[in-house]
Each structure stands twice: as C-alpha cells, then as structure tokens.
Amino acid sequence: MAALATTAFAAHATDNPATGKLLFEDTMNQTGLSFTGNCTSCHTNVQNRRAEIHFKTGGGSRDPFAAIDAETALNRIGYALNNVSAMKQFQVLEADQLTDLAAFIADTPKTSDTALSFSASAVNTPTVSQNLDLRNGVTFGQVTVDSVAIGGTGAARFTLKSDTCTAQKLAASATCRATISFSAADTAGYSATLTMTMHQGSSTTKFTRTVALDGAVGVVTPPPSGGNGGGTSGGNNSDEGGGALGVAWLGGLAIATALLRRRQGRATR
Structure with missing residues (x-):
C-alpha cells in the first residue's frame, strides 16, 4: 500500500x-x-x-x-x-x-460556514436571517458554549436574532444554532466577526470558532414619485413649473391664450 x-x-x-x-x-x-x-x-x-x-x-x-x-x-x-x-x-x-x-x-467542533455574506434590498431594511450551526465532533467529548458574540468595526450593522448555543452543553454530534441578519442606513460595505467561545468537558482552557460576516445594500431605493429630485426630469414640484414639462405647459398656455383673443376679436367685429 x-x-x-x-x-x-x-x-x-x-x-x-x-x-x-x-x-x-x-x-x-x-x-x-x-x-x-x-x-x-x-x-x-x-x-x-x-x-x-x-x-x-x-x-x-x-x-x-x-x-x-x-x-x-x-x-x-x-x-x-x-x-x-x-x-x-x-x-x-x-x-x-x-x-x-x-x-x-479532524474531529473537533465546527461551524456550518466559515463566512456569511448579506445583501440588503434597501437601506434600513433588514435582510433575511441566515442560520449558522455549530456541530460537535463524534469523539471530541462534551463541549460547553460559553458565549456567542459579534465584534469588529461593522458589528452594529449585524444582529444576532436568536442563539441556542450560549450556555448549551453539546454532546457528541449535537448541534446548536445562531441566526444573524444585516441592515444598514447607507450603501457602504460592512464587515464583522461572529465568535463562538467554548471549552471541552471540565477543562478551563477556552477555544473559539470564528465566522467572517460582510454585508452591503445591494439596491438603493429611489426618491418618492413627485419628490424634489432636481434636474430637468420634471422632479421639481414648485409653482414655477420647472423642467421640460413645465416649459411645454407654459408654451401651450400661451398659444391657447392667443387663439382665444383672436376669436374674441372676430366676435366683436
């Protein structure tokens, strides 16, 4: 062999x-x-x-x-x-x-993913939550999960929606789950790290499993219809009739006024 x-x-x-x-x-x-x-x-x-x-x-x-x-x-x-x-x-x-x-x-506790990516459909709109499972090994012995936390520069944008892992004692092959979502008030990209801290049996030595998180807003919501969007596309809602539509409306009004005056002049002759 x-x-x-x-x-x-x-x-x-x-x-x-x-x-x-x-x-x-x-x-x-x-x-x-x-x-x-x-x-x-x-x-x-x-x-x-x-x-x-x-x-x-x-x-x-x-x-x-x-x-x-x-x-x-x-x-x-x-x-x-x-x-x-x-x-x-x-x-x-x-x-x-x-x-x-x-x-x-290689039979140690492992997470179902080493990284999770989120894409929000609009600003201030939470994404669909994603699940992250922690599975204990077959031969590793009992594992106690001490904590589950999200840290890093973009941590505030990620929410730990649910957590069945913290304080859980996992027997051989047992699993627990954390659920995470993302939301942002702008279109910048954000990253963070989810860390699961645990220990084996009665040991006082702690070890971790980390999962990279990243998220961004994939689609920007346009301003409401008729709002003050500026430019020449008719978004100006002022009384001056700004934009191409306003100019056309004023031109039509001038022509109609001129025709009306001509008809009135003929009627008085």
Missing part, C-alpha cells in the same frame, strides 16, 4: 472518526499487524498531533483544538508516511484506515 502515501487523499463523508480513534490509540491490536509502536508512540495524544498539523499548515500556533479539516489531516499523514522514518512502517495500512485516522484527528 506504499503507493497510497504518494497521493493527496480525499476525505469522504463515510470516514469514521470513532474507528480512527481506535486505530490511533491501539494501532497494533486494531490492525493485527506488527509495528514498533502505536500512533501514540510518536504523538502522546490526538491533541498533540492536531496541534502539529495546524502549525505546519500555516495555522501560526500549535492549537490542540484547531478546526482543521479531514483532507488537511490526510495530506499530512501522507507526507509523514513518505518522509518520516518512524512513520514509514504504517504504509501498509489500508486507504480507509488512513482516512479514518484523518477523520479522528
């Missing part, structure tokens, strides 16, 4: 984090193969492995709770199988075993 290590594996919805957990923690007994150790021989626990993957894929820190995806984890496993001496013995693992391992490493 060594050839598998040279490809970028694709993660699938059928990947099983629970099976991956067993493989990670007890590789030899789960596979019936002879290795010099289990996955935990190199990495004390899955948090350690997750933190290393997050750091080495540009995460900027070794975050044991990072929201890495299964494909990223799988690609790092493939890299290790080819380039780390202690890992080459695991090249005999089947492809589905490798994808299950990756699914376990």
Whole structure:
C-alpha cells in the first residue's frame, strides 16, 4: 500500500472518526499487524498531533483544538508516511484506515460556514436571517458554549436574532444554532466577526470558532414619485413649473391664450 502515501487523499463523508480513534490509540491490536509502536508512540495524544498539523499548515500556533479539516489531516499523514522514518512502517495500512485516522484527528467542533455574506434590498431594511450551526465532533467529548458574540468595526450593522448555543452543553454530534441578519442606513460595505467561545468537558482552557460576516445594500431605493429630485426630469414640484414639462405647459398656455383673443376679436367685429 506504499503507493497510497504518494497521493493527496480525499476525505469522504463515510470516514469514521470513532474507528480512527481506535486505530490511533491501539494501532497494533486494531490492525493485527506488527509495528514498533502505536500512533501514540510518536504523538502522546490526538491533541498533540492536531496541534502539529495546524502549525505546519500555516495555522501560526500549535492549537490542540484547531478546526482543521479531514483532507488537511490526510495530506499530512501522507507526507509523514513518505518522509518520516518512524512513520514509514504504517504504509501498509489500508486507504480507509488512513482516512479514518484523518477523520479522528479532524474531529473537533465546527461551524456550518466559515463566512456569511448579506445583501440588503434597501437601506434600513433588514435582510433575511441566515442560520449558522455549530456541530460537535463524534469523539471530541462534551463541549460547553460559553458565549456567542459579534465584534469588529461593522458589528452594529449585524444582529444576532436568536442563539441556542450560549450556555448549551453539546454532546457528541449535537448541534446548536445562531441566526444573524444585516441592515444598514447607507450603501457602504460592512464587515464583522461572529465568535463562538467554548471549552471541552471540565477543562478551563477556552477555544473559539470564528465566522467572517460582510454585508452591503445591494439596491438603493429611489426618491418618492413627485419628490424634489432636481434636474430637468420634471422632479421639481414648485409653482414655477420647472423642467421640460413645465416649459411645454407654459408654451401651450400661451398659444391657447392667443387663439382665444383672436376669436374674441372676430366676435366683436
């Protein structure tokens, strides 16, 4: 199976984090193969492995709770199988075993979206609300959501319409939902960040999931019909009859007056 290590594996919805957990923690007994150790021989626990993957894929820190995806984890496993001496013995693992391992490493709470965009139909008109779900992992253990908040320069333009996450204790695979809308008094674009803060089990270490928000008014409502819009399009509602329509009306009145005077002159002759 060594050839598998040279490809970028694709993660699938059928990947099983629970099976991956067993493989990670007890590789030899789960596979019936002879290795010099289990996955935990190199990495004390899955948090350690997750933190290393997050750091080495540009995460900027070794975050044991990072929201890495299964494909990223799988690609790092493939890299290790080819380039780390202690890992080459695991090249005999089947492809589905490798994808299950990756699914376990990536099995953390995740939001349904990493960004939400809003487009209002007019100024001072709220958009249709959008839902954002937080789903706990299969093997991650209970998660308590401490808070859900919107921050950033444009935060005042976004409204947290509902929140079933704050103070919620999420069991394995459980979900909660936040609902957000946008409204603005002008056509400028606005951005903000929705942050969900949480902790695992009885741990006092908090971690977050952030979602980028952006919004703008897509259509500007025109002034009411007959209003003072200025210009020469007939928007002037003054008594002077401004605009092209006013000029035409005055011209017609002058002609009618002249014809009336001619008729009156003929009648007196």
